[in-house]
Amino acid sequence: MSEEIARRGMMLVLSSPSGAGKTTLARRLLEDDDGLEMSISCTTRPPRPGEQEGRDYFFVDHDRFIEMQSQDAFLEWAVVFDNRYGTPRKPVEDALSMGRDVLFDVDWQGAQKLRGNAARDVVSVFVLPPSARALEERLRQRAQDHEDVVKKRMQGASNEIQHWEEYDYVIVNSDVERSLAFLKAVLAAERVRRDRQTGIDPFVKSLLADL
Ligand SMILES: Nc1nc2c(ncn2[C@@H]2O[C@H](COP(=O)(O)OP(=O)(O)O)[C@@H](O)[C@H]2O)c(=O)[nH]1
Numbered sequence: 754m755s756e757e758i759a760r761r762g763m764m765l766v767l768s769s770p771s772g773a774g775k776t777t778l779a780r781r782l783l784e785d786d787d788g789l790e791m792s793i794s795c796t797t798r799p800p801r802p803g804e805q806e807g808r809d810y811f812f813v814d815h816d817r818f819i820e821m822q823s824q825d826a827f828l829e830w831a832v833v834f835d836n837r838y839g840t841p842r843k844p845v846e847d848a849l850s851m852g853r854d855v856l857f858d859v860d861w862q863g864a865q866k867l868r869g870n871a872a873r874d875v876v877s878v879f880v881l882p883p884s885a886r887a888l889e890e891r892l893r894q895r896a897q898d899h900e901d902v903v904k905k906r907m908q909g910a911s912n913e914i915q916h917w918e919e920y921d922y923v924i925v926n927s928d929v930e931r932s933l934a935f936l937k938a939v940l941a942a943e944r945v946r947r948d949r950q951t952g953i954d955p956f957v958k959s960l961l962a963d964l
């Protein structure tokens with residue numbers, strides 16, 4: 754059984770313009786997959802209604818964020834829509850060393866930095882909205898951001914989408930169930946990549962020895 758064979762954990766990176774649906778997809782994927790854990794970022798952005806400390810983000814003030822930067826506590830960090838966002842280093846390193854997979858919801862800058870640190874371990878997926886109108890509707894339907902925040906995110910969408918070609922996989926998120934099925938397929942296929950299965954070589958050797 755392939756489950757018994759040791760392998761390195763992967764970093765599954767999801768990016769999209771704000772509102773395309775990556776948070777929704779990430780939550781669903783985490784519910785259905787025990788081998789995957791979320792990298793919870795720190796942010797200086799204020800919490801939205803319903804967001805929980807330690808589940809959605811660690812909400813920190815600007816000074817604390819700068820302090821963490823100076824302590825090298827982030828695997829990567831970036832400024833997005835005037836706020837700072839950063840990936841705490843330790844939980845990711847611990848999970849990967851235990852062969853667990855880690856899911857990241859980061860922008861194109863974060864994806865570039867993670868690839869720069871560990872290209873072999875990164876599998877990246879870009880999520881596109883089916884249309885500009887759908888994106889705007891989703892941003893408004895979320896109804897948790899003020900109008901000027903929605904406008905800023907619509908304006909930022911083209912900038913984020915410019916980077917779609919840097920990603921391994923691209924999913925047009927028309928229907929959540931369909932997109933989720935694609936994401937699960939990516940995860941399943943990437944888990945059985947030969948070079949990710951560190952235990953496959955000794956396994957094959959012992960198999961051959963028993964023949
Ligand atoms: N580089 C980087 N980007 C992040 C991090 N956490 C969140 N982001 C990105 O910051 C952007 C804004 O996130 P957020 O304010 O939660 O709004 P959302 O786009 O509607 O989910 C999104 O593109 C996220 O992917 C992080 O730790 N590092």
Ligand SMILES: Nc1ncnc2c1ncn2[C@@H]1O[C@H](COP(=O)(O)OP(=O)(O)O)[C@@H](O)[C@H]1O
Pocket residue numbers: 769770771772773774775776777778891892894895926927928929
């Ligand atoms: N495939 C989809 N079809 C319709 N609405 C969607 C779809 N995916 C997400 N949404 C909705 O769009 C809004 C933005 O989704 P969210 O996951 O918060 O996006 P992101 O994390 O990319 O900013 C939410 O209200 C969510 O319920």
